[in-house]
Amino acid sequence: MSTHAEEHRPVMLKEACDGLAIQPAGVYIDATFGRGGHTASILKALGPKGRVVAYDKDPEAIAYGRLHCQDSRLMLKQGSYTMIYEDMVHQGLLGKVGGVLMDLGVSSPQLDQAERGFSFMKSGPLDMRMDTTQSHGITAAQWLAENSERDIADALFRYGDEKLSRHIARAIVHHRTQVGPIETTLELSQLIESTVGHRYPRGKHPATRTFQALRIVVNAELEELKSCLDTLIDVLMVGGRLVVISFHSLEHRLVKRMMQRYLPGNESIEPYTQPAEPRLKRIGSTLTASLREQAINVRARSAHCRIVEKRI
Ligand SMILES: C[S@@+](CC[C@H](N)C(=O)[O-])C[C@H]1O[C@@H](n2cnc3c(N)ncnc32)[C@H](O)[C@@H]1O
Known part of the structure; x- marks a missing residue:
């Protein structure tokens, strides 16, 4: 599978894939396919029986994947990551997934194409829809x-x-x-x-x-992230990993709070009113990109990578 890295340089690729602790025959979800940089790395670590289910809201990302990322172990789905839970129920994979990766925000091709309307530097219609x-x-x-x-x-x-x-x-x-x-x-x-x-x-x-x-x-980005995060715990198998790369303070805070809430001793964390069961274990502290990566990829400068494991 070719990744056409010139189009979107995946952020914290090694850290994120190491964080998934990939088992060769496991099922993994890439919640934000983009141009498939992370998916390619996961596929590389998988054996012939492993699988990746990848989602993206943006039909162009999925069309790109269908053209350039052909691999019988990869299933591509156009739609929001909020559909993952239902989708796993339908596929009989609820509680059987070895890891979920979320690499939030926009991709470089979305920013670079004037007609998508994401960039204030380029003349285009004021659109900004990912889907x-x-x-x-x-x-x-x-x-x-x-x-x-x-x-x-x-x-x-x-x-x-x-x-x-x-x-x-x-x-x-x-x-x-x-x-x-x-x-x-x-x-x-x-x-x-x-x-x-x-x-x-x-x-x-x-x-x-x-x-x-x-x-x-x-794009209702924060609402969708918030409504999706909790459901991913049920999607994972015990021992499965959730890896989230976030890029600005609102995302950082949301991801951090959700993860903290399911860690032992934090069941009643604000602003949630209902205490949660301590279902997660933290894996390491929050990671940032190496200085070397930050020097060659501006997007990496604001990236935070958080990893948790499902314990029950
Ligand atoms: C930073 S890019 C991912 C890049 C990818 N990891 C790679 O290596 O090429 C983020 C992608 O997430 C997609 N996205 C944003 N919000 C989404 C959502 N709620 N559901 C599914 N995809 C979403 C965007 O369309 C974009 O393609």
């Missing part, structure tokens, strides 16, 4: 057109940690009512630049945080 199939979700342009100034400001603050969220939201709503809908990436980034650019430090584009926030909202 572009007809029935799924609204675009970032639609979200900005349909929400109130207050909701826009709240989202930019909460999901982008944008301190100037109110100014930006006001400018967006003013533009929408006085000039017309904001439909392209450059329209939005230029509007942000002209509104708050002078208040931003040099070196950081003033649209960075707004674009992150919109991407998270449009």
Whole structure:
């Protein structure tokens, strides 16, 4: 299987695959296939009886996999990782999976293709949906057109940690009512630049945080992550591993809290109201990418890799 590493450089590949503690005949899940860098590594460690089931919301990722990653041990599925539990029930694999890997966020091809609308550096429609199939979700342009100034400001603050969220939201709503809908990436980034650019430090584009926030909202990233994490414990066999690579503080916090809650002694952790059974064991401390990897891959600089094992 070729991985076309030039398209998406997998982050913390060795750490993540070591963390899965791969058994040659095991079943493994790659919850975020992307361009298959991690999947390729898992397949390499598996024997002829091993299997990988890989998911991605993005139909382009799955189409890429079908074309370039042909391997009889690999099953590719288009859809959210929130479907893993149900899918494992249907396949009779609930409680039989040796490891699940989640490498969160966007892939380089998604960022690089202007027409996907993820990048404020490239001119394209303001889309940002990972799942572009007809029935799924609204675009970032639609979200900005349909929400109130207050909701826009709240989202930019909460999901982008944008301190100037109110100014930006006001400018967006003013533009929408006085000039017309904001439909392209450059329209939005230029509007942000002209509104708050002078208040931003040099070196950081003033649209960075707004674009992150919109991407998270449009794809319901945190809601999906939250609703999926607990269910993965039932998917795993006893001794199975969950490895999660996260990239920004909101993801780090969510993953950390979920894992902590199932560790012995932490059953009643905030903000959960119901205590949890201590079903997990922590494997090592949170890993970060080596300085060498950080030097060659900018995305790796913010990566945190957490590993837990199912004990009951
Ligand atoms: C960082 S990339 C994964 C890269 C991959 N590990 C590789 O080596 O090529 C993240 C991928 O997760 C996908 N994704 C994001 N949220 C998802 C979700 N809720 N369910 C399934 N896939 C999702 C994105 O479409 C993207 O392709």
